[in-house]
Amino acid sequence: xxxxxxxxxxxxxxxxxxxxxxxxxxxxxxxxxxxxxxxxxxxxxxxxxxxxxxxxxxxxxxxxxxxxxxxxxxxxxxxxxxxxxxxxxxxxxxxxxxxxxxxxxxxxxxxxxxxxxxxxxxxxxxxxxxxxxxxxxxxxxxxxxxxxxxxxxxxxxxxxxxxxxxxxxxxxxxxxxxxxxxxxxxxxxxxxxxxxxxxxxxxxxxxxxxxxxxxxxxxxxxxxxxxxxxxxxxxxxxxxxxxxxxxxxxxxxxxxxxxxxxxxxxxxxxxxxxxxxxxxxxx
Amino acid sequence: xxxxxxxxxxxxxxxxxxxxxxxxxxxxxxxxxxxxxxxxxxxxxxxxxxxxxxxxxxxxxxxxxxxxxxxxxxxxxxxxxxxxxxxxxxxxxxxxxxxxxxxxxxxxxxxxxxxxxxxxxxxxxxxxxxxxxxxxxxxxxxxxxxxxxxxxxxxxxxxxxxxxxxxxxxxxxxxxxxxxxxxxxxxxxxxxxxxxxxxxxxxxxxxxxxxxxxxxxxxxxxxxxxxxxxxxxxxxxxxxxxxxxxxxxxxxxxxxxxxxxxxxxxxxxxxxxxxxxxxxxxxxxxxxxxxxxxxxxxxxxxxxxxxxxxxxxxxxxxxxxxxxxxxxxxxxxxxxxxxxxxxxxxxxxxxxxxxxxxxxxxxxxxxxxxxxxxxxxxxxxxxxxxxxxxxxxxxxxxxxxxxxxxxxxxxxxxxxxxxxxxxxxxxxxxxxxxxxxxxxxxxxxxxxxx
Numbered sequence: 246x247x248x249x250x251x252x253x254x255x256x257x258x259x260x261x262x263x264x265x266x267x268x269x270x271x272x273x274x275x276x277x278x279x280x281x282x283x284x285x286x287x288x289x290x291x292x293x294x295x296x297x298x299x300x301x302x303x304x305x306x307x308x309x310x311x312x313x314x315x316x317x318x319x320x321x322x323x324x325x326x327x328x329x330x331x332x333x334x335x336x337x338x339x340x341x342x343x344x345x346x347x348x349x350x351x352x353x354x355x356x357x358x359x360x361x362x363x364x365x366x367x368x369x370x371x372x373x374x375x376x377x378x379x380x381x382x383x384x385x386x387x388x389x390x391x392x393x394x395x396x397x398x399x400x401x402x403x404x405x406x407x408x409x410x411x412x413x414x415x416x417x418x419x420x421x422x423x424x425x426x427x428x429x430x431x432x433x434x435x436x437x438x439x440x441x442x443x444x445x446x447x448x449x450x451x452x453x454x455x456x457x458x459x460x461x462x463x464x465x466x467x468x469x470x471x472x473x474x475x476x477x478x479x480x481x482x483x484x485x486x487x488x489x490x491x492x493x494x495x496x497x498x499x500x501x502x503x504x505x506x507x508x509x510x511x512x513x514x515x516x517x518x519x520x521x522x523x524x525x526x527x528x
Numbered sequence: 529x530x531x532x533x534x535x536x537x538x539x540x541x542x543x544x545x546x547x548x549x550x551x552x553x554x555x556x557x558x559x560x561x562x563x564x565x566x567x568x569x570x571x572x573x574x575x576x577x578x579x580x581x582x583x584x585x586x587x588x589x590x591x592x593x594x595x596x597x598x599x600x601x602x603x604x605x606x607x608x609x610x611x612x613x614x615x616x617x618x619x620x621x622x623x624x625x626x627x628x629x630x631x632x633x634x635x636x637x638x639x640x641x642x643x644x645x646x647x648x649x650x651x652x653x654x655x656x657x658x659x660x661x662x663x664x665x666x667x668x669x670x671x672x673x674x675x676x677x678x679x680x681x682x683x684x685x686x687x688x689x690x691x692x693x694x695x696x697x698x699x700x701x702x703x704x705x706x707x708x709x710x711x712x713x714x715x716x717x718x719x720x721x722x723x724x725x726x727x728x729x730x731x732x733x734x735x736x737x738x739x740x741x742x743x744x745x746x747x748x749x750x751x752x753x754x755x756x757x758x759x760x761x762x763x764x765x766x767x768x769x770x771x772x773x774x775x776x777x778x779x780x781x782x783x784x785x786x787x788x789x790x791x792x793x794x795x796x797x798x799x800x801x802x803x804x805x806x807x808x809x810x811x812x813x814x815x816x817x818x819x820x821x822x823x824x825x826x827x828x829x830x831x832x833x834x835x836x837x838x839x840x841x842x843x844x845x846x847x848x849x850x851x852x853x854x855x856x857x858x859x860x861x862x863x864x865x866x867x868x869x870x871x872x873x874x875x876x877x878x879x880x881x882x883x884x885x886x887x888x889x890x891x892x893x894x895x896x897x898x899x900x901x902x903x904x905x906x907x908x909x910x911x912x913x914x915x916x917x918x919x920x921x922x923x924x925x926x927x928x929x930x931x932x933x934x935x936x937x938x939x940x941x942x943x944x945x946x947x948x949x950x951x952x953x954x955x956x957x958x959x960x961x962x963x964x965x966x967x968x969x970x971x972x973x974x975x976x977x978x
Contacts, residue, residue: 302976313976384722384795384809471795472728475978483978487730487971488611 279501282494295495314480314496321476324391324466325459328398332455333448335399336406340447341440344414355411362404370468373397377469390470397465402458406451413447414440449511457504477503559601560863563613564627565848566606568690570876570883577882584879588870592863595656600863617641617853624856625864627848631731631961633686636851638677638961643852644684649865658872659687664891666925666953667691667847674958686849687868688889692817693845693948693956694732695838697824702811706940709812709837712739715789724812725804726789728796730974735771735844735959736814737782740789742770746841750955760954767842771957774966783973790977806830816846818886820945825885833937836945838952845956847889874899887946894927901926908934908943922947 286292302312309315343354361369377383377393384390417440425435459465461478475483477500484493562585572581581587585602592600605623607613610632617623617636628636636642650660671683696714698704702723708714715724715736726733739746746767753763794810805813806827815823820836827834850868852861870876877890877900892900910917910933918936923929925947934943948956962970 298972471797472978473795480975483975486611487975489968489971489975492972 279494279497282490283498286491295491298492299495299499317475317480318477320474321460324394324398324476325456327395328402328459329452329456331395331399332403332406333451336403336410336451340407340410340414344411358407359404366401367464370397370401370465373400374468384471384473387473390474393469394466394474397469398459398462401462401465402455405454409450409454410444410447413444417443453508453511456507460500460503557601558599558859558863559603560625560860560867561603561605561623562625562867563605563607563623568627568884570879575883577879584871584876588867591870592866596866602867623853624860625867626851626853627689628851629848630846630958633682633849633851634676635961637685641854642685643854643856643861644680645687645852645865646861656866656869658869662872662874662890662892663688664889664925665894665927667889686851689848689850689871690818690884690886691845691847691889692887693838693843694814694816695820695836695843697805697813697815697820698835698837699805699808699811700833700835704811706835706837710840712736712743712839712841714812715740716792720812721792722794723810724792725794725797725801725810726814728798728978730971731959732814733786733974734782734970736789737786738771738773739839739841740785741781743841746770750841764954767955767957771842772960774962776969779969779973783977786977796978805834806832817945821942822885824942824945835940838948842955842957845958878903891926898926901930904932908932908938910935921949924950924953
C-alpha cells in the first residue's frame with residue numbers, strides 16, 4: 246500500500262537523473278577540462294603563459310589592442326550586436342502583428358516563419374551564398390563580407406527571436422490594455438506602457454538566443470565570405486585544429502566569460518518572477 | 529564533387545562499421561590494416577580503368593592467395609589528413625601499413641614508430657618485387673638521398689606511392705601570363721588583388737611565405753648554378769636550406785610576407801577553389817599538382833583552357849609513401865610488402881593513376897615495353913597527322929630516351945603537371961617536418977594571419 250502511494254513521487258525524481266547525468270558529463274566535466282588546459286602546459290604544470298600570450302600577442306599589454314586576436318573579437322562583437330539589433334527590429338513587429346491579428350489560426354502564420362528552420366541550415370546558407378553571387382555582392386569587398394555575414398546570421402537566427410517574443414505577447418492579458426484605454430492612454434502610449442514592458446522577458450530571451458550563437462556560428466561567415474571574415478568561434482576552431490590546445494582552451498574561456506557577462510547583463514540569472522512566461526526562457 | 533563527398537561519407541560509415549566487426553573476425557584469420565586517404569586507390573566500379581572491377585585492395589587478397597597460397601584480409605581505412613593519422617596512432621589505434629606524406633614519414637621515423645623494409649623487398653630477381661623493379665630512378669634517387677633522423681634513408685622506411693609538385697593554376701584567358709605566375713610574389717601583386725587564392729593550411733602557406741621572402745636569393749643561386757659557378761648538389765642544398773628555414777627571425781619575416789599576401793587574396797580554400805577557378809571567380813589558385821590535373825581536366829568540360837605553373841625560384845616536391853608500423857610480426861610484414869608490390873605492378877599503377885588522377889612513383893621497366901609510359905602516350909601523346917607537335921622529355925623519370933611527342937599546349941598543362949621537365953625538377957624542394965616548438969610557433973603566426 247505504502248509503495249503504491251510513494252511510487253509516483255519517487256519516479257518523478259528519477260526522471261531528472263538522466264538530465265543531471267547529461268549535464269555533468271557533457272557540460273560540467275568539459276568545462277573543467279577547458280579550464281585545466283587553459284592554465285597548464287604540455288607537462289601538466291600550472292602556467293599563466295596562455296593568458297599572457299593572449300593579452301600581449303608576444304609583446305606587451307599595449308599590443309593587445311592592435312593584435313589580430315583583438316580585431317577578431319571586436320569584429321565578432323560588432324557582427325553579433327548588429328545581427329541582434331536587426332533581428333529585434335524585424336522580429337518584434339512580426340511577433341506583434343501575428344499575436345494581435347484577427348485570424349482564427351495564428352499558429353499557421355507563425356508556422357510560416359518557423360518552416361524555413363526545417364530545411365537544413367547549411368543548405369540554406371549555401372543557397373544564400375549563391376544568391377549573393379547572383380546579385381554580385383559575394384566577397385566583393387571587406388565591407389560587403391561583413392554585411393553578408395550579418396544578413397546570414399539574421400536569416401539563420403530570426404525564428405529564435407520571433408518565437409519567444411510572440412509567446413510573451415500572446416500571453417499578455419488583454420484587460421491591461423483595455424484598462425489603459427479606459428484611463429485615457431492612446432494606442433502608442435498603451436503599447437509603450439503596457440505591451441513593451443510585459444514582453445521584456447521575451448525580448449531578453451530572444452537577444453541571448455541570437456547574440457551568443459552569432460559569436461560562434463562560423464559556418465555562416467565561412468560560407469558567405471570565402472573565409473575572409475573571422476569570428477570568435479572560428480578563432481577557437483583554428484587553435485584546436487592547429488594542435489594548440491592550451492591556446493584554444495584559453496580563448497574558449499574568454500568566450501565563456503563573454504557569455505556569462507551577456508547573460509548577467511540581460512538578467513538571465515534572476516529568478517523568473519512570472520511563472521506564465523516560463524516557456525519563453527526555454528528558447 | 530557532391531558525389532565524391534557522399535561517397536566519402538558512405539565509405540566512412542562503412543569503414544567504421546567494418547572496423548568494429550573486424551575485431552573479432554574468424555579466428556586465426558590474418559587481417560592487414562591499411563590506412564590511407566580518401567579516393568586514393570582504384571575502388572573499382574564504373575569509374576575504374578577496368579570497368580566493373582573490384583577495388584584493388586580486394587583483388588590483392590585473391591592475388592596474395594594465388595601467389596603465396598596464404599589467406600589475408602585487407603581492412604582498408606581512409607583518414608582525413610596527416611595530422612588525424614598521427615593523432616590516431618598516438619591514441620593507440622593500430623595500423624599495419626600507412627600512406628603518410630613525406631614530412632609525416634620523417635616525423636614517424638624520428639619517433640621510432642616505423643619498421644624498415646626487409647632486404648628481400650629490394651631483391652630485383654624476385655619476379656613479384658614490382659616495387660624494386662619498377663620504381664622510377666628519380667624517386668629512387670630522392671629516397672636514397674633523403675635521410676631520416678636516425679641516419680637511414682627514406683628508402684629504408686618508405687616505398688613511394690604518389691608524388692608531385694605545388695604551383696599555380698592560372699587562367700590565361702583572363703590575361704594571366706606564365707611569366708607573372710612564375711614568381712611567388714604574384715601573391716602580393718596589386719594587379720591580381722582579390723583574384724588569387726592560397727591554401728588554408730599552415731605548411732603550404734609557410735612554404736609560400738619562404739618563397740616570397742627568399743625569392744631573390746633563390747634566383748641568384750639559380751643563376752650561379754646555370755653559369756656553372758656551383759654544381760647541382762650545392763644549388764639544391766641552398767634551396768633546401770632556405771625553404772626549410774624555421775629560425776625565429778625568419779619566421780617573423782615570413783609573417784610579414786604572409787600578412788601582405790593575406791590582404792591581397794580572394795580567400796583561402798581547401799577544396800572549393802578547384803571548382804571556383806573554373807567558374808571564373810578568380811584567375812590564379814595555388815594547388816598541388818595532382819589536384820591541378822583534376823581541375824584542368826574538369827575545365828576542359830567547360831571549354832576552358834587553364835594552365836599549371838611552377839614558380840621559378842623554387843617549389844615544393846611532395847610525395848606519399850607506404851610505411852610499415854613497428855612490431856606487426858613476420859606474417860603481416862610479408863603481406864604488407866606484397867601489398868606494396870601489388871600496387872606497384874604496372875597494370876595496377878595505370879588503374880590507380882586513372883582513378884586518382886595523381887602521378888605514381890612507379891615508372892615501369894626502363895627499357896622495352898612499358899605499360900605506364902604507353903598510358904601517358906595514350907593520354908597526352910599527339911595524334912598522328914597533328915600539324916603542330918612538341919616534345920616533352922621525361923627521361924629523368926622513365927629512364928633513357930623517354931620523350932613524349934605531344935600537342936604544344938600540354939607542355940604547360942596536364943602532362944607538365946604530372947611530369948615536370950628536368951629543369952623544373954631541379955628546383956623542387958622537399959619540405960621537412962616542423963618540430964613541436966616550430967609547429968606551435970608557425971601555427972600561432974598562421975592563425976593570427978588567416
